[in-house]
Amino acid sequence: MTAAAFRITAIGRNTFTGLVRQKVFYFLLIFALVVIGNSAFLAKFSFQEEFQMLKDVALGAMAVFLCLLAILTTANLLPRDLEDRTIFTILSKPVPRYEYLLGKLLGVVILLTLSTLVMGILFVGVLFLREQAALAETRATFSGSPQDLAAALDAVRKGVFSWDLGEAMVLLLVKAILLASLTLLISTFATSGIFAILVAASAYFIGHLQVTAREYWMSGIGIHWWTRVFTAVVALLFPDLQAFNLSDDIVAGTALPAGLFLQTLALGGVYTAVYYAVACFLFQNREL
């Protein structure tokens, strides 16, 4: 491992440890309650409805928690280090500022990845238990031929798991990492953690409308020049977050082509890299 990689890993590990000490993992308990409670409540529906809604609600909850986690934890990293004066201790050593920022981002990425893993395991576990219950119920109540029973059991299994669910979770993680990188960029010029959170949350909502602004800007319809300039600025300044919202259709059964999945991952990677690079550019000359 090179010296730079060692330094970045050390900062990342410390950042992650600091975040764990802030008890951010407690939100996982709320997620568990949402998924398990939801599953128990949905037992009164048919099993097809139950699985559909369990997936809808669990993936929705994962998206909420990951985005909140990405924004709230990242927004406070630099202000907290400034407040504790830890940043001066680190930067007085031969640690370039871009390494410091990359280490901070790495810590958040580790946190987000672990959180996705834990939530994913919990979600799949609940789905598996409900699937076993539905299979047992089908076996107990089915009165047709063995071939028809096999087809019915197969239909239950097909309605529960698919690889696309895993890909949907990976896309949620990539979107959260992108948001973390954007929040890090904002926090390099923000005067407080609250300011960074507010700006990042606004960017989150505007990012979901970016595609609308882009289409309006490029549609060629007759609009005032200032409207065209405004929509162009929105389209160019904010990330296209709708591009990562594929889980709504995945849950409904739309198959995710491998090319689309990989291209969306790549877009997330490019956005993350761009925001990190601009964050370094701003942070490089910031007076501390």
Next chain:
Amino acid sequence: MPGRTSLSRSLQAVLLVIVAGALLVPWQKELQATARKAGFHSVPLGIDLREQIGQSGFLAALSGFRSPVAALLWIEAHGAWERTEWGRMAALFNTVTTLQPHSLLYWDIAAWHMAWNASIAAFQDKRQPSEVLRERSRRQYVQLGKDFLERGIRNNPDSYLLQERLGILLRDKAEDHAGASAAFAKASALPGAPAYVARFAAYEAAKVPGMEQEAYDRLRSLYDQGEKMRLPTLVAELRRLEEKLNIPVNRRIPAPPAPAVTPRS
């Protein structure tokens, strides 16, 4: 001043983000086109939907929580069913299917609730003394169920399930055997359709005056596929049509074996 970034550097940073955004636009457009082609992002989040789900629901749908919003509204519709509020259910089903147009389950169950549960409840409604009005109300709910299935089919043209359900609705609720036959025939041509759907198409055609020859051709073609298709109903219907259409004896299916006679002791 500590903690400050110079204004010119901030402007340069904004410019950098804009340049990067401009470079990414062609890729974003291509990715969006690929996603739409694959069936993603096809829900128009317009002012109509805003009126249906309210401001907070619309904001949630815009922020990437379309499917959880649909699930919550579905649960609300279930509550409306328990309270037998059929009109409210229909409105909620409309919203849910608008939010999740590729979920076959929502179209299927919405149509079933309307064409079966709501239509029967409307016909048995004791608050309405006029049987004519009750019958009209029943037909309206059946039509509503049919509308759900037809819209579902338009949104999911490759799915056999909704075509099959439309066939069942037309057969059992509208007595439209020609329409049912056409729906079953379309379903049978789609990927993943079970074998019985093709048989249903022929059985329904056999009930329509003037479609006997088409029904016969369909049944005969199924019969010729082998032993697995030669079910008692299919064979009996085929024999009936052979008689009705005066099919020459040498082209008819073999006669059933004579029952074994047990000699008297």
